[in-house]
Amino acid sequence: MVATPRKLQEFERREADILAAALELFSGDNWESVTVVQIADRAGIGKGTVYKHFASKDEIYARLALDFFYGLLRCCHRIQDSNDPEAEMRSAFRGALQYHREHQEYSNVRQYVFRAGFWERLSKSYIESFEKLDAEFAIWANQRIERGMDAGVFSKQPLVTVRTGLDALFNGAVSQLWGNRCWMEIEPDEYIEQVVEFAINSLKAGQVE
Amino acid sequence: MVATPRKLQEFERREADILAAALELFSGDNWESVTVVQIADRAGIGKGTVYKHFASKDEIYARLALDFFYGLLRCCHRIQDSNDPEAEMRSAFRGALQYHREHQEYSNVRQYVFRAGFWERLSKSYIESFEKLDAEFAIWANQRIERGMDAGVFSKQPLVTVRTGLDALFNGAVSQLWGNRCWMEIEPDEYIEQVVEFAINSLKAGQVE
Amino acid sequence: MVATPRKLQEFERREADILAAALELFSGDNWESVTVVQIADRAGIGKGTVYKHFASKDEIYARLALDFFYGLLRCCHRIQDSNDPEAEMRSAFRGALQYHREHQEYSNVRQYVFRAGFWERLSKSYIESFEKLDAEFAIWANQRIERGMDAGVFSKQPLVTVRTGLDALFNGAVSQLWGNRCWMEIEPDEYIEQVVEFAINSLKAGQVE
Amino acid sequence: MVATPRKLQEFERREADILAAALELFSGDNWESVTVVQIADRAGIGKGTVYKHFASKDEIYARLALDFFYGLLRCCHRIQDSNDPEAEMRSAFRGALQYHREHQEYSNVRQYVFRAGFWERLSKSYIESFEKLDAEFAIWANQRIERGMDAGVFSKQPLVTVRTGLDALFNGAVSQLWGNRCWMEIEPDEYIEQVVEFAINSLKAGQVE
DNA sequence: GATGAATGAGCGTTCATTCAT
DNA sequence: CATGAATGAACGCTCATTCAT
Numbered sequence: 001m002v003a004t005p006r007k008l009q010e011f012e013r014r015e016a017d018i019l020a021a022a023l024e025l026f027s028g029d030n031w032e033s034v035t036v037v038q039i040a041d042r043a044g045i046g047k048g049t050v051y052k053h054f055a056s057k058d059e060i061y062a063r064l065a066l067d068f069f070y071g072l073l074r075c076c077h078r079i080q081d082s083n084d085p086e087a088e089m090r091s092a093f094r095g096a097l098q099y100h101r102e103h104q105e106y107s108n109v110r111q112y113v114f115r116a117g118f119w120e121r122l123s124k125s126y127i128e129s130f131e132k133l134d135a136e137f138a139i140w141a142n143q144r145i146e147r148g149m150d151a152g153v154f155s156k157q158p159l160v161t162v163r164t165g166l167d168a169l170f171n172g173a174v175s176q177l178w179g180n181r182c183w184m185e186i187e188p189d190e191y192i193e194q195v196v197e198f199a200i201n202s203l204k205a206g207q208v209e
Numbered sequence: 210m211v212a213t214p215r216k217l218q219e220f221e222r223r224e225a226d227i228l229a230a231a232l233e234l235f236s237g238d239n240w241e242s243v244t245v246v247q248i249a250d251r252a253g254i255g256k257g258t259v260y261k262h263f264a265s266k267d268e269i270y271a272r273l274a275l276d277f278f279y280g281l282l283r284c285c286h287r288i289q290d291s292n293d294p295e296a297e298m299r300s301a302f303r304g305a306l307q308y309h310r311e312h313q314e315y316s317n318v319r320q321y322v323f324r325a326g327f328w329e330r331l332s333k334s335y336i337e338s339f340e341k342l343d344a345e346f347a348i349w350a351n352q353r354i355e356r357g358m359d360a361g362v363f364s365k366q367p368l369v370t371v372r373t374g375l376d377a378l379f380n381g382a383v384s385q386l387w388g389n390r391c392w393m394e395i396e397p398d399e400y401i402e403q404v405v406e407f408a409i410n411s412l413k414a415g416q417v418e
Numbered sequence: 419m420v421a422t423p424r425k426l427q428e429f430e431r432r433e434a435d436i437l438a439a440a441l442e443l444f445s446g447d448n449w450e451s452v453t454v455v456q457i458a459d460r461a462g463i464g465k466g467t468v469y470k471h472f473a474s475k476d477e478i479y480a481r482l483a484l485d486f487f488y489g490l491l492r493c494c495h496r497i498q499d500s501n502d503p504e505a506e507m508r509s510a511f512r513g514a515l516q517y518h519r520e521h522q523e524y525s526n527v528r529q530y531v532f533r534a535g536f537w538e539r540l541s542k543s544y545i546e547s548f549e550k551l552d553a554e555f556a557i558w559a560n561q562r563i564e565r566g567m568d569a570g571v572f573s574k575q576p577l578v579t580v581r582t583g584l585d586a587l588f589n590g591a592v593s594q595l596w597g598n599r600c601w602m603e604i605e606p607d608e609y610i611e612q613v614v615e616f617a618i619n620s621l622k623a624g625q626v627e
Numbered sequence: 628m629v630a631t632p633r634k635l636q637e638f639e640r641r642e643a644d645i646l647a648a649a650l651e652l653f654s655g656d657n658w659e660s661v662t663v664v665q666i667a668d669r670a671g672i673g674k675g676t677v678y679k680h681f682a683s684k685d686e687i688y689a690r691l692a693l694d695f696f697y698g699l700l701r702c703c704h705r706i707q708d709s710n711d712p713e714a715e716m717r718s719a720f721r722g723a724l725q726y727h728r729e730h731q732e733y734s735n736v737r738q739y740v741f742r743a744g745f746w747e748r749l750s751k752s753y754i755e756s757f758e759k760l761d762a763e764f765a766i767w768a769n770q771r772i773e774r775g776m777d778a779g780v781f782s783k784q785p786l787v788t789v790r791t792g793l794d795a796l797f798n799g800a801v802s803q804l805w806g807n808r809c810w811m812e813i814e815p816d817e818y819i820e821q822v823v824e825f826a827i828n829s830l831k832a833g834q835v836e
Numbered sequence: 837g838a839t840g841a842a843t844g845a846g847c848g849t850t851c852a853t854t855c856a857t
Numbered sequence: 858c859a860t861g862a863a864t865g866a867a868c869g870c871t872c873a874t875t876c877a878t
Contacts, residue, residue: 011862029324032241036848046864048850057848176385220837245873246840255839257875266873429841447742450659454869464843466871475869594803638858663852664861673860675854684852 015053017043019067022060026112027105055123062126065113068106069133075099076140085148086200092144093170093199097192100174107178141166145203154203162203169199224262226252228276231269235321236314264332271335274322277315278342284308285349294357295409301353302379302408306401309383316387350375354412363412371412378408433471435461437485440478444530445523473541480544483531486524487551493517494558503566504618510562511588511617515610518592525596559584563621572621580621587617642680644670646694649687653739654732682750689753692740695733696760702726703767712775713827719771720797720826724819727801734805768793772830781830789830796826 021042025034036057040047054060075095079088112118119127145162148154154162173195177188230251234243245266249256263269284304288297321327328336354371357363363371382404386397395403439460443452454475458465472478493513497506530536537545563580566572572580591613595606648669652661663684667674681687702722706715739745746754772789775781781789800822804815813821 014862029320030326035846037846047848048865049863051849052862055849244871249840256873257839258837260874261837264874432841447738448744453867455867465869466844467842469870470841473870662850667861674852675860676858678853679858682853 014043014045014049017045018050018053018060019064023064023105023109026061026064026108031108056121058118058121059123059126061109061112061118062122062130064106064109066126066129066133068103068109069130071103072096072099073133073136073140076137083151085144085151085153086204088144089148089203090196090200093196094192096170097173097177097195101177101188101192104178138163148203155205165202166199169195169202223252223254223258226254227259227262227269228273232273232314232318235270235273235317240317265330267327267330268332268335270318270321270327271331271339273315273318275335275338275342277312277318278339280312281305281308282342282345282349285346292360294353294360294362295413297353298357298412299405299409302405303401305379306382306386306404310386310397310401313387347372357412364414374411375408378404378411432461432463432467435463436468436471436478437482441482441523441527444479444482444526449526474539476536476539477541477544479527479530479536480540480548482524482527484544484547484551486521486527487548489521490514490517491551491554491558494555501569503562503569503571504622506562507566507621508614508618511614512610514588515591515595515613519595519606519610522596556581566621573623583620584617587613587620641670641672641676644672645677645680645687646691650691650732650736653688653691653735658735683748685745685748686750686753688736688739688745689749689757691733691736693753693756693760695730695736696757698730699723699726700760700763700767703764710778712771712778712780713831715771716775716830717823717827720823721819723797724800724804724822728804728815728819731805765790775830782832792829793826796822796829 018039022034022039025031025038025042028034036050037047039057039060040050043050050060054063076092079091079095082088141163142159145154145159149156173192176191227248231243231248234240234247234251237243245259246256248269249259252259259269263272285301288300288304291297350372351368354363354368358365382401385400436457440452440457443449443456443460446452454468455465457475457478458468461468468478472481494510497509497513500506559581560577563572563577567574591610594609645666649661649666652658652665652669655661663677664674666687667677670677677687681690703719706718706722709715768790769786772781772786776783800819803818
């Protein structure tokens with residue numbers, strides 16, 4: 001076992017410090033006007049040091065978003081393969097929504113990286129990371145949907161239609177969970193169950209019984 | 210009756226123009242980066258003229274917020290006194306929520322003035338205006354709640370508890386109505402009714418029948 | 419006759435001040451590291467004011483270059499049409515070289531705008547100005563060359579060959595005139611005469627006598 | 628004979644590496660924006676190590692300039708004393724120009740150290756080095772000029788006049804040799820000969836025969 | 837009173853320089 | 858001693874605010 005050099009450990013810890021500081025500030029009320037100096041100050045380092053770790057402020061956003069989405073992907077990958085596609089899909093959808101609920105601090109980061117212009121400014125390597133992420137999600141989701149269709153559990157529909165609909169449903173649910181900061185007429189957990197139910201129903205819809 | 214001088218009329222019209230222009234821009238997508246020049250241009254006046262009416266950009270925000278909240282207060286005051294405190298409260302809560310729904314263009318203004326730091330920068334006179342507003346709301350709401358309690362319609366609870374709960378409920382509902390831009394599982398009107406119901410129930414809760 | 423408003427006069431004077439200040443600094447030894455603050459200080463104005471007149475530091479360079487090249491074009495246009503194409507071309511070539519000699523302060527500006535990357539950063543309208551300038555030069559030069567060929571004074575050669583060669587010769591001569599800041603083995607005037615002679619000879623070269 | 632310790636050898640080799648790396652970068656196109664990191668990388672060492680050898684980036688420039696000028700002085704000192712002052716002067720002038728022609732890579736270094744402000748920033752010891760260098764040149768040149776005057780080969784003129792003129796001539800010739808990168812009406816070697824001839828003639832000028 | 841030219845603090849970013857390891 | 862992470866002054870540029878006209 002090779003011991004990680006102390007220097008490297010510290011360097012990585014700083015990166016974590018910066019990301020943590022940035023996330024705290026981005027999740028606050030003034031997130032639109034957070035400056036690099038504020039991030040550096042909160043991380044307890046100098047302004048220039050931030051740029052040893054990230055080429056730009058946007059890259060901090062990008063990195064936080066990647067961390068968030070990779071966490072989401074891990075959520076999905078944790079679902080065990082089984083002979084019950086419906087249960088799998090339920091678990092995945094529920095888990096993904098719960099993940100968002102538990103990480104509301106990424107709400108503004110997500111909003112920011114989806115803004116027009118963000119991708120245009122982003123460096124090639126970060127764009128590739130996001131594309132790889134998208135591809136992994138697509139593979140994972142499509143496999144499960146097709147498996148369910150082949151098993152006759154989900155109705156046969158064009159994959160693109162199903163994916164588009166589920167994505168819209170999912171994003172709408174996330175808005176709901178995040179848009180409401182203090183209160184909701186039904187409990188989030190119950191809300192999530194209803195969305196999951198809706199999603200499963202739409203996957204089985206039109207099925208000949 | 211003293212005729213308002215033409216000059217004064219023009220002055221006030223300009224102020225309205227500025228506020229209208231600012232509100233349009235603040236309700237748009239890039240509201241965070243709206244500049245004073247943009248506001249002046251849209252109002253059809255020079256940049257310097259804006260400062261004849263408002264000491265700072267923040268005061269425009271403050272003034273819009275005051276307009277909005279005074280409109281809300283007028284909503285409440287329009288409720289006729291009656292012998293039915295529950296119906297009054299229902300009307301008030303419903304009306305206040307409808308008011309927010311109908312004035313979503315103030316969404317960003319409200320967010321902005323609630324930011325940390327806004328009040329620190331605000332001039333004394335504006336702070337006093339906001340405090341006066343708060344006080345009027347408190348008087349109005351407390352009167353109605355106490356009247357309802359005295360009449361035995363609402364359960365006897367500490368006023369502070371009731372006010373805190375209702376405020377949270379109200380703010381949550383506003384976030385819900387404003388936060389979710391594309392999708393909601395129930396219609397806003399129905400949503401408002403449910404919230405009103407919930408509020409009334411909580412006012413009557415614990416009551417011995 | 420409409421009197422120019424005083425304000426506009428002052429505004430234009432400031433622009434001239436900025437350009438003059440920039441040209442002085444760009445013609446000096448430290449021209450590569452001239453800052454906007456230095457330009458503003460020398461022009462006796464604030465940093466922000468520079469940006470009322472020019473969108474970027476590069477645009478100051480671009481504007482100076484345009485001024486320089488338009489002056490050069492005026493030099494050419496001043497040459498009277500005559501029945502002697504050779505004398506015209508001699509006058510033009512000589513005049514253009516003299517113009518460069520008399521405006522050596524633009525030496526670094528010219529170098530800067532010809533750098534790779536400068537055009538990529540330049541705004542569309544400035545690029546169009548330069549293209550228009552190029553086109554006017556081309557029209558003027560081609561007319562005179564073709565007229566000379568038609569008159570049998572210059573030898574018939576492909577226009578592109580002649581233009582390429584003359585441009586190279588001209589640029590080389592400018593380098594010579596500018597590269598040497600204090601001294602030259604022959605006097606600049608004599609040098610210019612020799613280059614002109616060379617140019618004319620190359621235009622007549624291959625001619626059947 | 629004391630053996631140079633290995634450690635010291637290595638230290639000196641590193642210094643040579645840094646200077647070589649810096650010279651390569653300073654002679655390139657983007658020499659103005661060369662960074663210390665680039666120099667260190669090309670020298671195959673860490674950034675901090677550069678500062679073990681040179682107190683600042685300017686000192687690297689200064690040291691390169693000193694190396695260059697000491698090389699030039701050695702050129703002069705290599706000229707054998709003889710009884711022919713004119714031949715000596717010819718050799719020296721020709722050699723010095725050839726030295727510049729063969730070391731065009733120092734062109735930007737020379738330009739940089741002659742900039743206003745460079746000397747102000749330079750440390751005392753380096754300034755002294757340059758002053759010593761100047762003094763040695765002056766001694767060498769004045770000796771030869773005076774010897775030639777005493778021998779009746781050069782005309783009697785105030786030393787200051789002769790030195791000023793020769794310096795201007797020399798610097799002009801260097802600009803010519805370095806400034807013109809693409810084109811010259813005569814070959815460099817021939818150019819040098821003409822300059823030498825001109826220099827000798829001016830030394831003999833006004834002489835009563 | 838209305839104006840917009842002028843301002844300079846503050847933004848994101850770079851890089852020469854320092855210093856703990 | 859060599860290193861490179863950390864620093865902060867200074868860059869080009871923006872824009873809220875001021876003030877002479």
